[in-house]
Amino acid sequence: MDNTEMSCEPLEFKQNGHLDSALLDPTTVSRAEKLIGHWVNTNPDTQGVAECEIQPEGDLFSIRIAGVGEDGPIAWPIARTKPLANLEEEAGQRTIALAATFEFGFMKSEIYIRVNKGVLVIVLFNTFQDDSGRANYLNREFFYNVAI
Amino acid sequence: MQFAQLSDRVENNGSNGALTDLRALPGVWINSNPNTTGIARMVMSESDGQLSLQTFAVGPDGLIDWGSTPVKLFAGLPNSQVAAGFTCTYDFGFAETELQGMIMKGLLVLAQFHRFKDNSKRADYFVREYYALEHGQY
Numbered sequence: 001m002d003n004t005e006m007s008c009e010p011l012e013f014k015q016n017g018h019l020d021s022a023l024l025d026p027t028t029v030s031r032a033e034k035l036i037g038h039w040v041n042t043n044p045d046t047q048g049v050a051e052c053e054i055q056p057e058g059d060l061f062s063i064r065i066a067g068v069g070e071d072g073p074i075a076w077p078i079a080r081t082k083p084l085a086n087l088e089e090e091a092g093q094r095t096i097a098l099a100a101t102f103e104f105g106f107m108k109s110e111i112y113i114r115v116n117k118g119v120l121v122i123v124l125f126n127t128f129q130d131d132s133g134r135a136n137y138l139n140r141e142f143f144y145n146v147a148i
Numbered sequence: 149m150q151f152a153q154l155s156d157r158v159e160n161n162g163s164n165g166a167l168t169d170l171r172a173l174p175g176v177w178i179n180s181n182p183n184t185t186g187i188a189r190m191v192m193s194e195s196d197g198q199l200s201l202q203t204f205a206v207g208p209d210g211l212i213d214w215g216s217t218p219v220k221l222f223a224g225l226p227n228s229q230v231a232a233g234f235t236c237t238y239d240f241g242f243a244e245t246e247l248q249g250m251i252m253k254g255l256l257v258l259a260q261f262h263r264f265k266d267n268s269k270r271a272d273y274f275v276r277e278y279y280a281l282e283h284g285q286y
Binding site: 047 | 149150153155156162163166185212214222227229232235240243245259261269271272
């Protein structure tokens with residue numbers, strides 16, 4: 001394992017990105033405004049996630065998701081997660097991303113959320129934990145902010 | 149059959165959830181960004197129906213080989229047998245990196261989650277990069 005110095009401390013790394021000075025900047029994970037709010041799926045015919053609500057809770061963010069059900073939305077368990085610095089820039093500013101796991105028992109959904117040009121993108125990796133014979137599957141959906 | 153969204157609800161097609169069409173994933177994947185500071189290339193290999201990933205990242209003195217790790221496969225639908233993406237994890241001790249890849253029109257979109265476990269005070273971070281398969285067609 002290689003070592004090098006950044007500031008006064010030797011830092012372990014496995015790629016140059018681990019040495020990005022932005023990772024030590026406390027403001028790197030503070031730009032969350034673009035993620036906060038109530039988001040609705042851009043596809044009115046979706047069979048996946050209908051809506052998503054993201055709010056700050058101290059150092060964490062709460063994620064409330066409603067899946068499309070037969071007789072109305074299905075509320076998922078609430079996830080709380082700490083923000084991830086997103087070193088990609090959105091309109092000249094670094095933003096944050098969120099990653100969370102929703103545990104249903106029969107299934108778990110590992111998701112990540114980011115904003116791209118004002119559109120919230122949710123990517124889901126769904127793993128079935130029952131004996132239903134369903135394949136683990138992934139999905140990507142897009143959402144718009146209803147407050148705008 | 150339990151579901152959290154309508155897309156979870158499919159009939160059991162007798163495949164037991166196994167993915168048998170893995171064609172989209174094996175090969176050498178090259179980062180579309182020649183200036184990346186992250187993962188430069190990945191080699192997805194198949195052996196006895198199982199896939200594993202070897203990752204090479206950009207370091208100060210050339211590529212750093214992260215070694216090989218098994219991958220977990222995902223289809224595009226719960227009744228599909230065609231692999232459309234994968235996840236895997238590397239634990240380096242000082243940090244853990246989770247990779248989540250999905251194939252879109254032949255392009256591999258790779259989400260990377262880097263979480264530090266040392267006392268370096270580095271922020272955990274997310275990166276998304278794009279990779280093309282070396283196909284040698286033209």
